[in-house]
Amino acid sequence: MPQSRIVRISDDALARALGADELAAAFERKGHEVHRTSSWGMHWLEPLVEIEGMGFGPANIGDVDAILDGSSEKAIGEIVEHPFIARQQRLTFARAGQTRPTSLEDYLATGGGIGLRRARQIGPDKVLEEVLASGLRGRGGAGFPTGIKWKTVAQTPAEQKYIVCNADEGDSATFADRMVMEGDPYALLEGMAIAGLAVGATQGYIYVRSEYPDSIRKLNEALKHCAPIIAPFRCEVRVGAGAYVCGEETSLLNSIEGKRAEVRAKPPLPAIEGLFGRPTVVNNVLTLAAIPHILEEGGSSIYDKLGVSRSKGTMPIQLAGNIRHGGLFEIAFGITLRELIYDIGGGTESGRPVKAVQVGGPLGAYLHPDQFDIRFDYEEYTEADALIGHGGITVFDDTADMGQMARFAMEFCAAESCGKCTPCRIGAVRGVELIDRIRAGGRAADAVEIQPVMHNAPKQGRLPEQEIALLTDLCETMKYGSLCALGGFTPFPVMSALKNWPEDFMPRETAANVAERNDA
Amino acid sequence: MACGKAEPVSTKEQRIGEIVAEHAGREGPLLPILHDVQHEFGCVDAESEAHIASALNLSRADVHGVVSFYHDFHARPDPRPEVQICRAEACKARGVEALIPAAEKAAGERVKLSTVYCLGLCSAGPSARVGDRLHARLDAAGLAKVIENA
Numbered sequence: 001m002p003q004s005r006i007v008r009i010s011d012d013a014l015a016r017a018l019g020a021d022e023l024a025a026a027f028e029r030k031g032h033e034v035h036r037t038s039s040w041g042m043h044w045l046e047p048l049v050e051i052e053g054m055g056f057g058p059a060n061i062g063d064v065d066a067i068l069d070g071s072s073e074k075a076i077g078e079i080v081e082h083p084f085i086a087r088q089q090r091l092t093f094a095r096a097g098q099t100r101p102t103s104l105e106d107y108l109a110t111g112g113g114i115g116l117r118r119a120r121q122i123g124p125d126k127v128l129e130e131v132l133a134s135g136l137r138g139r140g141g142a143g144f145p146t147g148i149k150w151k152t153v154a155q156t157p158a159e160q161k162y163i164v165c166n167a168d169e170g171d172s173a174t175f176a177d178r179m180v181m182e183g184d185p186y187a188l189l190e191g192m193a194i195a196g197l198a199v200g201a202t203q204g205y206i207y208v209r210s211e212y213p214d215s216i217r218k219l220n221e222a223l224k225h226c227a228p229i230i231a232p233f234r235c236e237v238r239v240g241a242g243a244y245v246c247g248e249e250t251s252l253l254n255s256i257e258g259k260r261a262e263v264r265a266k267p268p269l270p271a272i273e274g275l276f277g278r279p280t281v282v283n284n285v286l287t288l289a290a291i292p293h294i295l296e297e298g299g300s301s302i303y304d305k306l307g308v309s310r311s312k313g314t315m316p317i318q319l320a321g322n323i324r325h326g327g328l329f330e331i332a333f334g335i336t337l338r339e340l341i342y343d344i345g346g347g348t349e350s351g352r353p354v355k356a357v358q359v360g361g362p363l364g365a366y367l368h369p370d371q372f373d374i375r376f377d378y379e380e381y382t383e384a385d386a387l388i389g390h391g392g393i394t395v396f397d398d399t400a401d402m403g404q405m406a407r408f409a410m411e412f413c414a415a416e417s418c419g420k421c422t423p424c425r426i427g428a429v430r431g432v433e434l435i436d437r438i439r440a441g442g443r444a445a446d447a448v449e450i451q452p453v454m455h456n457a458p459k460q461g462r463l464p465e466q467e468i469a470l471l472t473d474l475c476e477t478m479k480y481g482s483l484c485a486l487g488g489f490t491p492f493p494v495m496s497a498l499k500n501w502p503e504d505f506m507p508r509e510t511a512a513n514v515a516e517r518n519d520a
Numbered sequence: 521m522a523c524g525k526a527e528p529v530s531t532k533e534q535r536i537g538e539i540v541a542e543h544a545g546r547e548g549p550l551l552p553i554l555h556d557v558q559h560e561f562g563c564v565d566a567e568s569e570a571h572i573a574s575a576l577n578l579s580r581a582d583v584h585g586v587v588s589f590y591h592d593f594h595a596r597p598d599p600r601p602e603v604q605i606c607r608a609e610a611c612k613a614r615g616v617e618a619l620i621p622a623a624e625k626a627a628g629e630r631v632k633l634s635t636v637y638c639l640g641l642c643s644a645g646p647s648a649r650v651g652d653r654l655h656a657r658l659d660a661a662g663l664a665k666v667i668e669n670a
Contacts, residue, residue, distance in 0.1 A: 014641050017654035043643040172608030175640040210555075210592055211639055213652040236546075239555060242591030244637060258550030260589040276547065319643060321613035326643025349614070358609055362637075392642070394610045405609070412608075412637065418589075 005068075007032045008050040011101070012039035012182050013214040014175070019060060020047040026064045038183025040097030041328030042084050044349075045076065050097070055079040084344065089306065090330045091293045091314050092176075092286060095184050102218055104225045107186040113229065115292030115299070119194045127198040127295065128154060134300035135312030136291075140166055140247075140284030141360065141389040141485065143311075143378045149281060152271040153199040156279040161201035163192050163233075164275055164282045166252055167208040167215070170244040171361025173320040173392030177285035179328055181208065181215035184289065185222035191288035193230040194295055195281050204235040205275070207252050210242055244416040248484045249282040251418055262420040263484045284390070286316060307333035311377045321358075321394035322348045338372040341395060352397035356405075356500070360389025362412050363489035365496035366402060387492065403504035406497040407435040413490040424487025427478045431494065434471045438464050441507035464507065468498070533571050535560065540575040550576065550586060554593055562597035600632040601670040604649040605663070607635045610642035619646060622660050626667045633667075 007027045009020050024034045027049075040048060045057030049067055055076045056067045066072035076082060079097065090096065099106035107113070119127045132147030153161060165188065169177040180188055192204045208216050219237050227234075243261050246252045250264035253275050274280025290313065294300050303313040311333035317340060319326045324346035341347065341354060348354055356366045365386035367374070374384055381388050396405075410431035417424045437443050442463045449457040462470075475491035482488040498505060539556045543549035553572060557564050564572075564587045573583045587593045605623065607616055627633045641647040644656040648663060650670050658666065 013654055014644055014656060017641055017647060017656035018644065046644070169640065170638055172638045173610045173642045174638075175642055178640040211636060211649070238551065240590075241551060241555070241593060242636075243589065255551060256548050258548040258586065260585050320610040321642065321645075323643070362609060392610075394613050394642070396613045400613065405612070408609070408612070416637070 005032050005051055006035055008035045008037045008097075009047060010039040010097070010183075011036035011214075012046075012179060013212070014043055015039055015046045015048070016214070018046050018058065022061060023047050023049070023059055023064070026061050030064065030068065032068075035100055037099060038096050038101050039179060039328075040079060040085065041093065041179065042082065042325070043327035044325050048079075050079060053078050053080065055082070084325060084327070084329070087344065088330050089314050089332050091303070092180065092187075092289050092316055093184075093328065093330045094293070095187070096179070096328070099184070101183050101185060102221045102225065104186065104222075104229075107184075111296070112186055112292070113190065115295035116190050116193055116197075116230070118297065119197050119295050124154065124198050124200065127194065130300040131198070131291070131294060134294045134303040135307070135310070136287065136294060136303065137311070137378065138284055139286035139290070139315070139390065140249075141387065143388070146283065146287055149271055149283070150195065150198050152269070153201070153279045153281050156272050158279050160203065160276075160278050161199055162275045162278060162280040163195045163199070163201045163204040163235075164249075164253065164256070164270075164280055165192055165204065165206040165285060165288055166247065166249060166282055167206050167212075167285050168240050168244075168247040168252060169212075169285070169390065170209060170247050171363075171390050171392055173358065173394040174318050174361055174390045175320075176316040176318050176328060176391065178212055178215055179316075180285050180289045181212070182218050185219050186226055187289045187292055188219075188285055189222060189226055189230055189235060191291035192235060193233040194291050195283065195288060196233040199279070199281055201279075201281065202232055202234060204233060205238050205256055206235065207238045207240060207246065207256060209240040209246070243418075244412075245418045245484075245486055248486065251484070252282065253280065260418070262418045263486075265483060286390075290314075308375065308377050310379060315376060315388070315391050317376070318390075318392045319345045319395075320392060322350055322397050323393075323395040324349045333376050335376050336373050337367065337376075337393075340376075340393060341372065345395065348395060348397045350397045350399075352399065354395055355398040355400050356396045356402060356497075358394040358396070358405075358493065359392070360387040360492075361392050362409060363387070363485055363492060364389050364392075365492040366396075366405065366500060367496070368500040385492065385496065387489065401504055402497040402501040403435065403439055406494045406505070407432055407439075409490055409493040409497075410435060413486060417486060421481070421483040421487060423478045423481035424483070424490075427474055427482075427487065428490060431471065431474055431478075431490075434467055434474065435494075435505070437462075438467045438471065438505050439508055442467055464505075468505070471498070532561070532567065536568060536571040537575060540572065550578075550583070554587060554590075558593050562599075563594045565595055598632055600630060601650065602632045602634060603627065603667050603670050604634050604636040604639070606637070606639045606641070606645060606647045606649075608638040608642075610638075611645035611647060614645040616646035619658070619660050619663050623663050623667060626664045631667050631670050 048057035056074045136146045137143040251261040255261040316330040413428035444461040479491045569583045573580045641656045647656040
């Protein structure tokens, strides 16, 4: 009987969706000890098998024997030496791939708990000072300085305050929150406990979307184990119900309160009147998970030294869509899109040229290859009429139809609008119709317009360029008239697609209009 | 209108009463209650809404407003197994749209296909979910198999 070895396989949802459970069972049947760890974030290699530091992937059950006898063609060498890993600056994801997610023992053995212990020693004022000094900005998308938000809550007197973690990660191309919750749940809980200590809140809520069953399970398990450590801070997991708009902080608060998740007008800011009308810190998972490191001795100055201009520290960037090396890549701000897509991501998976890249999820702009020198930095993206959002990058190859993608952006907004404000609720529906008409080559005059009494109405219908002017106008209205980012940012993908790929908005060559032309 | 398992009305009212009681200590208990009711009865129908409203001292309109807002709650039960297919941008970039016609054919009347915007497996799409089980890197054959086994 050969010697039993320790085999490490991730139990992240993505690895499990690709058969990691079955693979783990196969190694166990061979008499080996399987440790289910978090994911390294090299998703194209999942399920990734690690034995004594050496990696094999993407592995399936048929590879088990070859991996064990060392003859597998799926060997990638030493994992920590892999260029994708070696190039990163992992702070939030320092434990990725290395610990068992819900093992408190693993967490404490890898520096877990130090931040909270130190926070208790130095007290709330110093904690606030250090978070401010670190330059940390909200990782959810808006990029608001975390220290200022915390300070506002700390300075607002109230009998009860709350820490709310926004884990409603609904943006396509984003999965970093999910990987924290599934891979390092204690780091998030520690961050929340530190936030509670800093602002004087004893109750926390983590609002997780229902599409993340693994995250919900692991957070609840982790909470059970670490309750005595984070006490007197208490925390509860709340499960969403399939509404994308809950990623907006005020609608998330309404949802926890048990209401329709409609957006609230601001002011009042949640920091002053938030959950149940009380001062509330609402932070994204990545923001809170960055806190334990910042609170370690010297952590805030390390954080402040990384990055560029006002974008400090590291950003867990998510490479998704049609990309060869997709996964999680954490690095200091300032890296260019070109490096991310080609040097790190290896170009498209299909092998075709890159046509467009959407940064920042469904509400982010589509960037053209001409713009790929843009550096990852909040301000630089804002200047380019784009946004970093939650750091998700979706790559499209040259088969993508950008007119169709622009239409989808409007369709998505219409499906997910909370209905509170008119530009979003109605504008999105009109946007879909307009894009359809542009792509159909304009429209004929309608029944009312052709009435003789309608003296001022155009009698010849509308040309595509007139419809495009209308779409541009609609986007302006949505951008400046919507209450939240859903309606306000939907114009980003639409207008960027229109600007960069106008040919994709040209009338489709359909059988009907070919016949029409031939008749004429 | 009754839904879910054919149980006498009184039992349903009693069970909803128990669910509400389980969440008594929570702040803002409506969503957790609705999740439990949806899970237990396969839907949150008008009758359930009325029971929940009276137990929480809310108006029926309040509860109905919440139930109808969220995609996860349904007014009528659907006995068919459900396969959720992600059709958000990243999965579109990886070709999910081309798989849909065949998937619809495979599903037929037996399986309910629904669209979901993002399962968080964006680097390994197209992806699908059946219950708590996720599937990624699906091609036409893979998706057909997921639907078949649903």
